[in-house]
Amino acid sequence: MKIGKATAPRSAICTSNEETIIVRGADLSRDLIGHINFGDYFFLLVTGRRADAATSAVLNATLVAIAEHGLVPSVQAARMTMAAAPDAMQGAVAAGLLGSGSVILGASETAGRLYLAIEKEADKHGGDLRAAARAVLTDMRARKLPIAGYGHPQHKSSDPRAVRLLEVSAQAGGGQRYVEIARLVEDIIPEVIGKPLRLNVSGAIPAVLLGVGFPVNALKGVPMLARTASLIAHLNEELEDPIGFALSYQATLEQEYTGSMPAPR
Numbered sequence: 001m002k003i004g005k006a007t008a009p010r011s012a013i014c015t016s017n018e019e020t021i022i023v024r025g026a027d028l029s030r031d032l033i034g035h036i037n038f039g040d041y042f043f044l045l046v047t048g049r050r051a052d053a054a055t056s057a058v059l060n061a062t063l064v065a066i067a068e069h070g071l072v073p074s075v076q077a078a079r080m081t082m083a084a085a086p087d088a089m090q091g092a093v094a095a096g097l098l099g100s101g102s103v104i105l106g107a108s109e110t111a112g113r114l115y116l117a118i119e120k121e122a123d124k125h126g127g128d129l130r131a132a133a134r135a136v137l138t139d140m141r142a143r144k145l146p147i148a149g150y151g152h153p154q155h156k157s158s159d160p161r162a163v164r165l166l167e168v169s170a171q172a173g174g175g176q177r178y179v180e181i182a183r184l185v186e187d188i189i190p191e192v193i194g195k196p197l198r199l200n201v202s203g204a205i206p207a208v209l210l211g212v213g214f215p216v217n218a219l220k221g222v223p224m225l226a227r228t229a230s231l232i233a234h235l236n237e238e239l240e241d242p243i244g245f246a247l248s249y250q251a252t253l254e255q256e257y258t259g260s261m262p263a264p265r
Helices: 028-032 038-047 053-067 073-084 089-097 107-125 129-142 160-172 177-193 201-210 221-240 244-254
Strands: 014-016 021-023
Touching: 021 028, 038 053, 053 160, 053 201, 053 221, 073 089, 073 221, 073 244, 089 221, 107 129, 107 177, 107 201, 129 177, 160 177, 160 201, 177 201, 201 221
Parallel strands: none
Antiparallel strands: 014 021
């Protein structure tokens, strides 16, 4: 049964024959291996374009910024999975990545779509980005939607990663339009919800990446790719100094049972 419009599989990313492998129009062995760093190669794979200096600096900075933040839920899930199946690193990595949702790791995509929505809304306000941001945030507040990319349980006054990413973008010459929108959102949030929420790393990532032409549909892949590197590091440590079962043990110690008890006999 045919589903969808396509009648034949096709891709513009890669092809190969007996002599060579072609990736995005370049000979993998001759033109890419040893000539391009992995962050720039990621950009080439996703977009089909070579990263310029600004794009390279910004993208690689975002990958470094979001890769590691201690024993966060994705890392705990991976380490506990590795403890249960030490012969299956791929399963443990997958366990860590499966939590890439709207709250953890996926917030960058949501924030990026927010910035694009504000940019589009500005057309209705004569190009006034501040008015557009206020209108979009007010609508979100009315619908009780969270504002992705703002606020952090630990970095309340400012997220140092976000601060640094905006600095890298400006220094590298990346486009600043979405950085401007991100700052406007931060300024307007207190008016809309009654308290300040600072730009966090998940909001800074799309602000700087959209400015260098990174596609919004692939934004979630940036923290996923970065976190994969961190998960592999944690899993290597888990094999050498295991704490996976200790994590589950600590959970049982902290657990508060809220269910009913059987009647006494």
